[in-house]
Amino acid sequence: MTWTQVIPAEWYLILGTALFGIGLIGVLIRRNVVIVLMSIELMLNAINLILVSSSAYHANLSAQVFVFFIMMVAAVEVSVGLAIFTVIYRRKESTDIDALNELKG
């Protein structure tokens, strides 16, 4: 009996969904852009968790390859995003998301 069978598969899905929901709510309600970025990371990792667990559950490794891609993209995204926020902070003297209100017609 392996560990995947000790912990039922639903628990992984519930945990992943909960983490995704926390990340989503963080994205939607937090004002600080750094926190928003962290919330996005949380959402990505929630997805990763679900993918990895279901990969183990189905004994299918292709989902794990997908997870590596997501991790890599997340790393890139964080570095680029932080760089952008640094520039924005220099211009706006603020990390409040409502300061970024110029994208309108």
Added chain:
Amino acid sequence: MTSFLILAFPLFGFLLLNVFGCFFSKRVSGFLASASVLASFAVSVLMLRDVFLAGAIRVPLFTWFQVGQTNVSFALLLDSLSLLMCLMITGVGFLIHVYSIGYMHEEEGFTRYFSHLNLFIFFMLFLVLSDSFLGMFVGWEGVGLCSYLLIGFWFQTAAFGQAAKKAFLMNRVGDLGFILGILAMIMAFGSTQFSVVFSGASQLPIGSGIITVIALLLFVGATGKSAQIPLFTWLPDAMAGPTPVSALIHAATMVTAGVYMVARSHVFYMSSPIASTVVLCVGVSTALLGAIIATRQSDIKKILAYSTMSQLGLMVSALGLGAYSAALFHMLTHAFFKALLFLAAGSVIHALHGEQNVFKMGGLRKSLPFTFGVFLIGALALAGFPPFSGFFSKDMILLAALDHSPLVFGLLVLVSILTAYYVCRLVVLVFMGTSRSDKTAHESSWIMQIPLGILAIFAAASGFLHLPEALHPEFIVVTLLAIGLMIAWCYRRFSQVQTSDEKTGIVFRKFYIDEIYNGLIVRPILLLARFFWTIFEPVILELPATILGKSVMFSGRRLKQIQNGHIGFYLLVMTAAIAVILVQLLWI
């Protein structure tokens, strides 16, 4: 291929004057234009022998276009008819070009005038030389265009521009008939080439419907171009152009295009009695109407214009009678004497510095003896005084009418009497009596006199080109007596006239035909146009489009407010949208 040069010279002259005209002096451009027409005349004379030997020469030039089974090639057809026209056009045209050098020498647009004149000669030759109705139509439209350009030569005067437009539009009405005739011809015979069409037509039984339709439609075109009832009112107004233009286009050549066209397609008219009758009726009534109106006009050019209309009516009557050679003969002599009359009238107008009212002339025989002489020759030829040219050609037409019916003969005799009357009235008013003008007249320069002299010789003598087989001495005596009495009576009546007393009356007002056309056709069309302009377009066409456009713009303005720039809001909308899509995908 030398026949091609007949067309090439005037076209070359037109291009040269149009492109490089600004570099030429007036003398050079007038000389070039006249020389190109003279060259064309020379080539036509050279072609006489070939045509005489061969009968008819067809010179294929190129295939114009091909649609399905219909192959339209452009070719020249030289036979006695087209060569006669060519000689007339280039010969009279050359003389009028030379005359114009003197007449127009003070004008601003001298080069423009001559380039248009050359273009006109080119299109007129194109009209008579092409060997298909489609090619003829090209020339037909071309001369209409040149007529428009030259009537409106003094376009700075609004009325002259209006006259040009009127001529153009009335011709368009006739051209519509011509186009429909050509289409009917293509449907019936699959071609517009003369030889194909006529051999096809001669195989159909006499009086067959399609032939009648084609003949009548073509005749609608001819009424437009040759100023017949009902499309004649443009011709008197066309006198707004320079007088040599009136002589060339509106007396000698272009207006005879309709006569040429009917004569060319006589196969149709011979096999359609209905169409021939229509042609005869239109011709006789036009001849009568023109002659009646001409008796009461006071403008020298208008008198000649109505006379032209009347004489064209005479030619068309001859066509309707089936006397094609008589019609063409009268066309030729008419080209000479009417061009002569117009040019001599131009000489009078020139001498009096633009005065055209005959009641302000008078007594000019002393100050303008040469002009008086040539005008008298032209007038006698027009009146049909033997042995001048008009006598012989009218004689032929009247004899043909006598063979046909006494009624037509009587009407045409009446036309001839009226013609003699208005001609005598014109001559007496202009040249006899005492001067009613305060201007001193002076004889025009030699460059205007030479063409007048040459035309006078032809007007006097061209009747002998085609003598009838048997001269009728009683005809000659009766005509001599009638015209002699007319001259005497007119002299008594008009030589001492002091002022115009003929400003009223239905005839002076030209039977109110312009007014009737205005009321019946022009005004309803203008009203219709106003309806479309003020009601149909803004309400029926534009309103739905406006409503659509306004509603799109309104909703755009409302929707724009969603895009408020807050990233948090965008994210919320995005998330909601994704949620909706997920729900839709998973559960619905």
